[in-house]
Amino acid sequence: MALLEIKNIDVSYGKHVTVSGCSIDLEQGEICSVVGESGSGKTTVIRAVLGLLPGGGRVSSGDIIYDGRSLLQLNKKEWRALRGHDISMIFQDSGAMMNQTRLIGKSFVEYIRTHEHISKQDAWKKGADMLSRMRLPDPDRIMRSYPFQLSGGMRQRVGIAMGMTYQPKLLLADEPTSALDVTTQAQIVRQMMELRDEYGTSIIVVTHDIGVAAYMANKVVVMKDGHIEDQGERGYILNDSTNAYTRKLIGAVPSLGGKRYV
Amino acid sequence: MEKKSFIRKYPVFVVFAVLALLIILMAIFAPQLSGGVSPIKGSLKESIKPPSAEHPFGTDKMGRDIFVRVLYGARISLSSTFILVAVIFVIGTFLGILAGYFGGIVDAIIMRLADMMIAFPGLVLAIAVAGILGASTQNAIIAIAVVSWPKYARLARSLVMKIRHTDFVAAAMVTGSKTPYMLWKYMLPNTITTLVITAATDIGGMMMELAALSFLGFGAQPPNPEWGSMLNEGRNFMQSAPWLMIYPGLAIFVTVVVFNMLGDGLRDILDPRSNEGR
Amino acid sequence: MGKKQILSRLAQMLIVLIGISVITFLLTYLSPGDPVRNMYLAQGLMPDEEQVAQQREEMGLNDPFLTQYFRWLGNCLHGNFGNSFALGKPVVTLLLARLWPTLKLALMSMVLMLLVSVPLGVLSAVYQDKPIDYIVRAITFFGVSIPNFWVGLLLILVFCVQLRLLPVVSSGGTFKDMILPAVTLAVAMSAKYTRQVRTAVLEELHSDYVIGARARGVAEWKILWGNVFPNSLLPLITMLGLSVGSLLGGTSVVEVIFSYPGMGNLAVQAITSYDYYLIQGYVLWVAVIYMVINLLVDISYNYVDPRMRLRR
Numbered sequence: 001m002a003l004l005e006i007k008n009i010d011v012s013y014g015k016h017v018t019v020s021g022c023s024i025d026l027e028q029g030e031i032c033s034v035v036g037e038s039g040s041g042k043t044t045v046i047r048a049v050l051g052l053l054p055g056g057g058r059v060s061s062g063d064i065i066y067d068g069r070s071l072l073q074l075n076k077k078e079w080r081a082l083r084g085h086d087i088s089m090i091f092q093d094s095g096a097m098m099n100q101t102r103l104i105g106k107s108f109v110e111y112i113r114t115h116e117h118i119s120k121q122d123a124w125k126k127g128a129d130m131l132s133r134m135r136l137p138d139p140d141r142i143m144r145s146y147p148f149q150l151s152g153g154m155r156q157r158v159g160i161a162m163g164m165t166y167q168p169k170l171l172l173a174d175e176p177t178s179a180l181d182v183t184t185q186a187q188i189v190r191q192m193m194e195l196r197d198e199y200g201t202s203i204i205v206v207t208h209d210i211g212v213a214a215y216m217a218n219k220v221v222v223m224k225d226g227h228i229e230d231q232g233e234r235g236y237i238l239n240d241s242t243n244a245y246t247r248k249l250i251g252a253v254p255s256l257g258g259k260r261y262v
Numbered sequence: 263m264e265k266k267s268f269i270r271k272y273p274v275f276v277v278f279a280v281l282a283l284l285i286i287l288m289a290i291f292a293p294q295l296s297g298g299v300s301p302i303k304g305s306l307k308e309s310i311k312p313p314s315a316e317h318p319f320g321t322d323k324m325g326r327d328i329f330v331r332v333l334y335g336a337r338i339s340l341s342s343t344f345i346l347v348a349v350i351f352v353i354g355t356f357l358g359i360l361a362g363y364f365g366g367i368v369d370a371i372i373m374r375l376a377d378m379m380i381a382f383p384g385l386v387l388a389i390a391v392a393g394i395l396g397a398s399t400q401n402a403i404i405a406i407a408v409v410s411w412p413k414y415a416r417l418a419r420s421l422v423m424k425i426r427h428t429d430f431v432a433a434a435m436v437t438g439s440k441t442p443y444m445l446w447k448y449m450l451p452n453t454i455t456t457l458v459i460t461a462a463t464d465i466g467g468m469m470m471e472l473a474a475l476s477f478l479g480f481g482a483q484p485p486n487p488e489w490g491s492m493l494n495e496g497r498n499f500m501q502s503a504p505w506l507m508i509y510p511g512l513a514i515f516v517t518v519v520v521f522n523m524l525g526d527g528l529r530d531i532l533d534p535r536s537n538e539g540r
Numbered sequence: 541m542g543k544k545q546i547l548s549r550l551a552q553m554l555i556v557l558i559g560i561s562v563i564t565f566l567l568t569y570l571s572p573g574d575p576v577r578n579m580y581l582a583q584g585l586m587p588d589e590e591q592v593a594q595q596r597e598e599m600g601l602n603d604p605f606l607t608q609y610f611r612w613l614g615n616c617l618h619g620n621f622g623n624s625f626a627l628g629k630p631v632v633t634l635l636l637a638r639l640w641p642t643l644k645l646a647l648m649s650m651v652l653m654l655l656v657s658v659p660l661g662v663l664s665a666v667y668q669d670k671p672i673d674y675i676v677r678a679i680t681f682f683g684v685s686i687p688n689f690w691v692g693l694l695l696i697l698v699f700c701v702q703l704r705l706l707p708v709v710s711s712g713g714t715f716k717d718m719i720l721p722a723v724t725l726a727v728a729m730s731a732k733y734t735r736q737v738r739t740a741v742l743e744e745l746h747s748d749y750v751i752g753a754r755a756r757g758v759a760e761w762k763i764l765w766g767n768v769f770p771n772s773l774l775p776l777i778t779m780l781g782l783s784v785g786s787l788l789g790g791t792s793v794v795e796v797i798f799s800y801p802g803m804g805n806l807a808v809q810a811i812t813s814y815d816y817y818l819i820q821g822y823v824l825w826v827a828v829i830y831m832v833i834n835l836l837v838d839i840s841y842n843y844v845d846p847r848m849r850l851r852r
Contacts, residue, residue: 052754076760084756097752099767101774101846110766111756146846162756377552378559382827385789386807387563390823393811394571470687474793477689478808490689497693497797501701508697511690518685 001068003028003202004049004170009062011044011053017060019044019226028169029200031193033213035249036223042206046172050089051079067169085115088168092175094159095147105143108162115166126165134161153184157191164195171195173205177212189216210249214238222246275527281520289336299327301334301487310503320505322495328505331487332513338399338488339517343469346403351461353407354414359449361415362422373419376412384409385471392480399488402481406471414457421453455532463525466518473514489514546839553835560827561616565609567823568816575601578814579625616824622817626810631821635803642795642802646787648718649725656730661737665745666764676734683731688790692724692797721798725790729783736779740772774845781837788826
């Protein structure tokens, strides 16, 4: 059985449908890339999986099944238990997704204590341990820093470390490398792939960078104007697909880390 | 734009524009509406009468009809408020554009002056200015203008600075456009919308400040009917004749509500973005 | 804010202070009446020409402008603001006696204002575009449109004249005397501040970290009270400092209505009796108080916000 099944969903804002008829299946340990230009609805889809559609958006038809149960039926408490525990999300700039006026350690503690009844001291230690397990240098210093004091790459690695605290079965990554320079990009991409290899984490990575998508994924979904234009195994999309839009995207491939992955 | 679609699109603005117009018309036609009753001369026989069919808002100590006085009061309140807003709008915008356009020493002088004015709590300085110049409507306007122009100057300056270094301005300057032409043709049009919105939303507040000065005795002088000074006269009769302070106050309140709504409505039309989060 | 910024801020403040003193001095220098004549009038005397001329010479009123200004400034810096014409006492003594009642009143109305506007503003922001938001917005709209002197009069009418619960004249400056003046001042300010609280909280609610925290499963109340609210306090502190200005202006009106023994009431009396030195002193004091409060606010703001403190 698939870990996640997005079944023919529409996402609407009021009467306006922004994403329509979108279906994606994801197996345990699989990495799926969703590619498309900005405004194609790719971020909306993974936001919908986590029930975090911005500004009054809602899934107006279809269903999202995670681990055998419909996410659309969850109540607030069930959502909270799921988010950050079974399903984690990392963002384009994970540092910006933390309160800028609080120490990273404090945000980390707040997060851990949301999911576990442990003391603040223990939570702090667990957070620092998590950072060092993700091979971040000097975890104590990071815990005592504010998000804006770290570099973009470091912030992103902290975001991933946080997201991996409870070894979620599913990791949703929203443009995780777009804000980074090429070398750091490669580092983050590799780290995410290691997560899959070590913990069997399934990953959906949303990106406009087809180089990153192709390098990481087993499966690629191409989105355009709110619908799925093309999808299939990596090899099929890269080599065999006859879809004109897919071909156009691949034709415009940028390189990653100085070398072409496609 | 068709008339009907405009009304449907901005119903709030239209309704309050009509109400504002109604208030202005009432002020203009006060002599006709009052049926020739004088707002200044009363008859002592009619002294301190509660509201009745004959005197809908009652009468005061001098036997003057409060309804008539409130009607005439609209003339003083509205005209002085409009003059005040126009004065600070023109002076503030002018100085702000100069500061933003020329920069350097001109900017420094104008803006430091603005800083100093802003460093005084508005009404405190206004009271002092009005008090020292002597109590009159004209001096009350001057007093509030003195402390209110910096807001417009700062706004106009920041708007001008935004476009001062854009390419199209640079191009116009390179092609030899004269300074007054630059100010009139490029700087003013780019600041005017925001400043008009500010002025429109300020009308209500300015009316209240003028009324506050009159209430303290530093604005329009008795026996002239002005809402603030009528309240001041009325407060001595609170026990025996509460209508003396209810109706003039209500007149200020209603007028301010109408003009505030009108200002908000205008802002929504001219600057739809600012609507969010309000 | 680093030491450097504090110093440059202080330097700026000094320039503005000098400006304030010049403006204050000009207020009376340019006033149409002759101060000597007014002084006599304030004491109920009719002076003859010779007396006036002699007095003018003694007071240095015939000296050039700058001489007069610097003499006046020097005296001010030594704490000598002159003597009140009408009351015959040093301005410092008179103002000092009224300072605390006014500050007490301002403080009480500010506390009232915070008690009302913070909960309403937060509620209105959290339930944006829900019925409760519309109700709060309607209330604040009427609140900012109602003149505070009328509110004061209506309160007197209801609570003192009709219900006879409170004294009409608050000349004692006791707690009971302060209730109505403080409420009057708080009404308009609460309305304005509720709007500001709402805007600040809304802005914070739309920050990215709120989505981040939700994605981590953090409970809504924790996001609101642990993150959004403390963060929105930062801009609100600044606005609170600025609202002290309208508060100090408002006290004069309210003090007159309730015959409250504060600085504003004294100043209004001083103006009606052309008591120039007292007016000067009042304007200068209030401006300096306002300025110092805002300087403290700025410094504290910079201390509270780590982004200000730690960024190069």
